[in-house]
Amino acid sequence: MSFDLRFTKGQGTGNDFVLFSDAEGENELTPTQIAAVCDRRFGVGADGVIRAVRSANLDAGASALAEDPQAAWFMDYWNADGTVSEMCGNGIRVFAKYLLDQGFAELHAGASIAIGTRAGVRRVTRTKGGFEADLGRWRLAGGEPLVRAKQLPVARPGLGIDVGNPHVVVALADDEELDGLDLAYQPILDPVPQAGANVEFVVPADPLVEEGVGRIRMRVHERGSGETLSCGTGAVASALAVRHWAGASAPSDWRVQVPGGVLGVRMFAADDGEHVALSGPAELVFDGVLTLA
Numbered sequence: 001m002s003f004d005l006r007f008t009k010g011q012g013t014g015n016d017f018v019l020f021s022d023a024e025g026e027n028e029l030t031p032t033q034i035a036a037v038c039d040r041r042f043g044v045g046a047d048g049v050i051r052a053v054r055s056a057n058l059d060a061g062a063s064a065l066a067e068d069p070q071a072a073w074f075m076d077y078w079n080a081d082g083t084v085s086e087m088c089g090n091g092i093r094v095f096a097k098y099l100l101d102q103g104f105a106e107l108h109a110g111a112s113i114a115i116g117t118r119a120g121v122r123r124v125t126r127t128k129g130g131f132e133a134d135l136g137r138w139r140l141a142g143g144e145p146l147v148r149a150k151q152l153p154v155a156r157p158g159l160g161i162d163v164g165n166p167h168v169v170v171a172l173a174d175d176e177e178l179d180g181l182d183l184a185y186q187p188i189l190d191p192v193p194q195a196g197a198n199v200e201f202v203v204p205a206d207p208l209v210e211e212g213v214g215r216i217r218m219r220v221h222e223r224g225s226g227e228t229l230s231c232g233t234g235a236v237a238s239a240l241a242v243r244h245w246a247g248a249s250a251p252s253d254w255r256v257q258v259p260g261g262v263l264g265v266r267m268f269a270a271d272d273g274e275h276v277a278l279s280g281p282a283e284l285v286f287d288g289v290l291t292l293a
């Protein structure tokens with residue numbers, strides 16, 4: 001039986017999403033339906049789908065509420081191929097904008113919205129140019145797999161970083177090498193991480209640090225979505241990796257240039273250890289109705 005899906009299309013630095021609300025948690029889409037929605041020729045077209053569910057009406061939402069009773073809404077994130085992800089850095093800003101636009105949440109000056117995700121509760125605040133999400137603690141995880149990519153002459157070592165979801169960051173020599181990559185092909189990791197990984201390729205700007213801010217360029221091949229114009233958690237992982245390689249004198253504020261725009265990354269001390277925050281724009285582009293089989 002077919003049904004009509006009322007959705008909003010949103011994007012953050014060109015990473016685009018189809019958002020819909022399902023407050024009661026009764027309308028989970030199947031992986032096949034997600035892939036159909038994200039299809040750029042036969043569907044709406046998007047890098048992922050975000051379902052807004054009241055945390056109280058979802059098992060994963062119950063643990064979000066236990067962590068923070070203010071996390072009334074849960075960001076149920078799905079990649080374009082119909083697989084789930086724990087976190088989406090661009091998506092959470094667009095989701096915050098969607099909650100405000102729908103009247104599901106309010107954001108007073110100086111306050112934050114608590115959002116449930118599979119990686120835990122994350123807080124989003126408003127900034128001059130959009131929103132900032134505190135993505136919490138990060139960790140080195142996944143070792144240093146060798147990465148092969150189309151048009152890269154030899155395999156390069158990557159660095160595994162978990163920011164709620166898994167990433168492998170690879171440093172390239174220069175802009176020419178970065179621009180020459182063909183990310184229509186999925187990079188091959190050795191060893192292959194069990195849960196897969198988003199793979200980011202980075203080059204430092206010249207100079208690397210300007211007025212106390214580190215600057216890098218990044219391209220990404222996302223797990224479950226392929227090459228995208230931007231990946232927020234990927235930008236965060238890239239800045240963390242470059243800081244790790246650069247050593248103790250490296251800054252804690254970073255500006256990451258991605259094909260779809262610029263993202264800010266800020267590392268700061270919190271009560272439970274070092275946190276990392278991601279800032280950037282969030283736009284709602286249009287509303288629509290899609291009939292799904």
Ligand SMILES: N[C@@H](CCC[C@H](N)C(=O)O)C(=O)O
Pocket residue numbers: 015048079084085086087088089090091165166198222223224225228230231232233234
């Ligand atoms: N584009 C997102 C990340 C989306 C999930 C990712 N593909 C995964 O499978 O972990 C971002 O902005 O962080």
